[in-house]
Amino acid sequence: MEDMLFYDRIQFAFTVTFHYLFPQLTMGLSLMIVYFKWKFLKTKIDKYNDAAKFWMKIFALNFAMGVVTGIPMEFQFGTNWAKFSELTGGIIGQTLAMEGMFSFFLESSFLGLFLFGEKLLGHKLHFLTGFLVFLGSWASGFLIIATHSWMQYPVGYEILENGKYVLNNFSALFSNPWLWPSYLHNQAASVVTSAFVVSAIGAFYVLSNKHSEFGKLFLKTGVVFGLVSSIIVAFPTGDLAAKNVVEHQPVTFAAMEGLFETQPKGSEIVLIGQPNVLEKKLDNKIAVPNILSFLTYQKWDAQIKGLNEFDEALYPTNIPGLYYAYHIMVGLGTIFIGLMLLASVQLFRKKLYGTKWILWALMFMAPFPYIANTTGWYTAELGRQPWLVYNLLRTSEGASPTVSSGNTLFTLLGFIGLYLLLGLLFLILIGKIVNKGPQTVKH
Numbered sequence: 001m002e003d004m005l006f007y008d009r010i011q012f013a014f015t016v017t018f019h020y021l022f023p024q025l026t027m028g029l030s031l032m033i034v035y036f037k038w039k040f041l042k043t044k045i046d047k048y049n050d051a052a053k054f055w056m057k058i059f060a061l062n063f064a065m066g067v068v069t070g071i072p073m074e075f076q077f078g079t080n081w082a083k084f085s086e087l088t089g090g091i092i093g094q095t096l097a098m099e100g101m102f103s104f105f106l107e108s109s110f111l112g113l114f115l116f117g118e119k120l121l122g123h124k125l126h127f128l129t130g131f132l133v134f135l136g137s138w139a140s141g142f143l144i145i146a147t148h149s150w151m152q153y154p155v156g157y158e159i160l161e162n163g164k165y166v167l168n169n170f171s172a173l174f175s176n177p178w179l180w181p182s183y184l185h186n187q188a189a190s191v192v193t194s195a196f197v198v199s200a201i202g203a204f205y206v207l208s209n210k211h212s213e214f215g216k217l218f219l220k221t222g223v224v225f226g227l228v229s230s231i232i233v234a235f236p237t238g239d240l241a242a243k244n245v246v247e248h249q250p251v252t253f254a255a256m257e258g259l260f261e262t263q264p265k266g267s268e269i270v271l272i273g274q275p276n277v278l279e280k281k282l283d284n285k286i287a288v289p290n291i292l293s294f295l296t297y298q299k300w301d302a303q304i305k306g307l308n309e310f311d312e313a314l315y316p317t318n319i320p321g322l323y324y325a326y327h328i329m330v331g332l333g334t335i336f337i338g339l340m341l342l343a344s345v346q347l348f349r350k351k352l353y354g355t356k357w358i359l360w361a362l363m364f365m366a367p368f369p370y371i372a373n374t375t376g377w378y379t380a381e382l383g384r385q386p387w388l389v390y391n392l393l394r395t396s397e398g399a400s401p402t403v404s405s406g407n408t409l410f411t412l413l414g415f416i417g418l419y420l421l422l423g424l425l426f427l428i429l430i431g432k433i434v435n436k437g438p439q440t441v442k443h
Contacts, residue, residue, distance in 0.1 A: 007408040008080040008399050013381075014412060015073050017374055018419050022066035024373045027141050027187060028194030029059050030134035032225060037127045046440065049123075051217055052130065054438035055198070056114055058430065059133075063111060065426055067103070072415065080408060084388055084398030090166040091157060092147045095173065099143035106136035138187060145183045146173055151389050152380070153178040153248050165389075178248065181240035182380075188232040189376060192336060193369040195226030199343070200366035201434055203359040211437040216353055219362070223347055227340040234333055239295075245383065246296055249390065251310045252383035255319045256326040257292060258282045262306040266290035266299075270327075275320045280307065317385040325378035332372040339365060 033052050040048035074096070077085045085093075110132040118126045150157075156172025157165050167173065199222030205215025245253045254260075258270050260280045269292040273285030293302040307315065316322050339361060346352040353359075384390055388398040 004403070004405040004408070005396055005399050007405045007412065008403070009395070011080065011408055011412040011415065012073070012076055015069065015076065015415055015419075017377075018423075019066065019069040019073060020374065020377065021370055022062045022069065023137075023141065024190045024193045024370065025197060026059050026062045026066060027137045028191035028225075028229070029055055029062070029197075030130075030137045031191060032194055032198060032221065033059060034127075034130050034134045035221070035225075037123075037130050041123060041127055047213060047217060047438075050438045050440055051214060051221075053118075054214075054433075056111075056130070057433050060111060060115060061426065061429055061433070063107065065422065067108075068422065069419070070103075080400055080403055081398055082400040082402075084393070087163060087393065087398070088165045088389060090164060091150060091173070094167070094170075095143045095147045095150075099140050099147075102136050102143065103140045107133055107140065110136065141187060141190070142183055145186055146176070146179055148380070149176045149178040149182055152182075152384055153244075154389050154392055165392075178244055181237060181244055185233060185237035185241045186376075188229045188237050189369070189373050191225060191229035192233055193373060195222045195229055195340075196336070196362070196366050196369045198222035199226060199362045200364075203363040204434070205437070206353055207356065207359050207363065214438045219343075219352060219359075220347060222362075223340060223343045223352070226336070227344045230333065230336040230340050234337065238333070243296065246304070249383060250305050251307065251314050252316055252322070254305060254307045254310070255316045255322050256379065256383060257304075258285075258323050259292075259304060259306045261308050262303060264303060266293040266301040267296075267304040268292060269295070275323045277319050316383055318382050322379060322382040325375040325382060329372050329375040329379060332368055332375075336365075336369065336372070 033055050036048050036052035036055065040046070040052065110129045113121065113129040114126065114133055117129065121129065150173060153176060154165075155176050156167055156169035158168045159165055198218045202215045202218025202220075202222055205211045206219060242253070245256070257267075258273055258275050259267060260282070266289065268287040268289045270282060270285050270287045273282035273287070276283050290300045293304060294300050296302065296304060307319075339358075343352060343358050343362060346355050346358055386395050387393065388395050
């Protein structure tokens with residue numbers, strides 16, 4: 001049973017991790033495309049329109065990959081997690097069905113019109129189609145996170161005699177206190193990813209002296225979006241999301257921070273350390289006293305419960321994984337703010353395009369927001385374990401009893417091989433689009 005559960009979880013972790021490489025770019029990029037098109041309508045300068053169409057090509061390729069890699073995850077609810085689907089389908093089935101409508105119909109329909117309908121529609125309606133693509137992608141993200149938030153903090157439900165969960169308050173699903181901080185934090189993080197990608201390609205164009213005019217536009221836009229979104233990810237959205245964990249999942253928060261013992265005169269924040277679960281301590285730690293208490297409660301001496309206050313049966317099942325995922329996310333987020341702040345200062349001083357070390361840094365930082373987003377989601381999901389629905393349904397109770405570990409491992413190997421090929425094809429196609437660059441068309 002433990003082997004079967006491990007392979008079920010590792011397969012879903014692999015497929016969802018690969019899948020989310022694509023929506024995290026499209027959600028943020030859709031906002032930037034709307035900005036480029038709006039600037040064109042306002043200024044009538046052609047390069048903004050050409051920039052919007054260039055990035056929509058990259059959006060479309062990411063969207064297609066997101067759809068292709070998202071479908072197998074839906075099937076896994078019925079194969080590997082049939083018991084979970086049977087018990088909670090009356091709740092999560094509603095939000096996931098709505099997400100499918102937005103993702104497949106609203107986004108894809110208006111994406112096609114944006115890509116191919118500019119001459120037919122005219123620029124104002126063309127802008128509207130771009131805005132509706134943005135609306136569809138952000139609505140899709142909202143409904144996914146509404147599902148996730150219910151699993152983290154279940155509300156508005158009742159349990160029938162047969163053990164199934166049903167909604168008794170539909171509005172509670174969308175007024176869940178877990179939902180809005182998580183959603184805004186996630187969307188801001190997706191804007192960080194898109195801003196770094198836009199900045200990276202802009203830096204590449206400027207450094208290679210190729211499509212330099214567009215390179216400068218992409219750098220300027222990416223740096224401004226990147227600075228604002230990086231700050232919003234940290235505060236207020238990250239702060240609100242962390243306070244949700246403190247209030248509703250205190251044992252998770254203690255594990256995230258590596259807080260094994262309650263510190264009566266205020267909790268320190270750990271900068272570096274390795275969790276030693278057996279001895280219930282952090283090895284080789286470097287910490288700053290009382291900062292965690294201040295950040296959490298705005299009081300230097302506020303007590304935060306350590307893991308010693310909780311029953312070990314309630315501990316997250318992978319404390320080191322949770323701790324490292326959280327600290328990688330926070331560490332990278334801090335670097336993002338610092339780099340974008342430096343780039344913004346140079347942009348303000350009109351020296352950014354000639355400051356090569358910053359351009360190189362922006363170009364090579366492009367993969368790191370993907371890592372930060374992934375570790376952020378790992379923090380959320382590892383923090384909820386051993387529960388599928390927090391404090392209601394354990395992960396071991398949601399797996400399909402009839403799907404063997406051998407079958408799951410076989411299909412996992414198949415996914416790894418197939419996704420490797422898809423990933424290589426995706427990178428080749430993206431490389432061709434970037435190499436060709438934006439196409440300048442006079443209007």
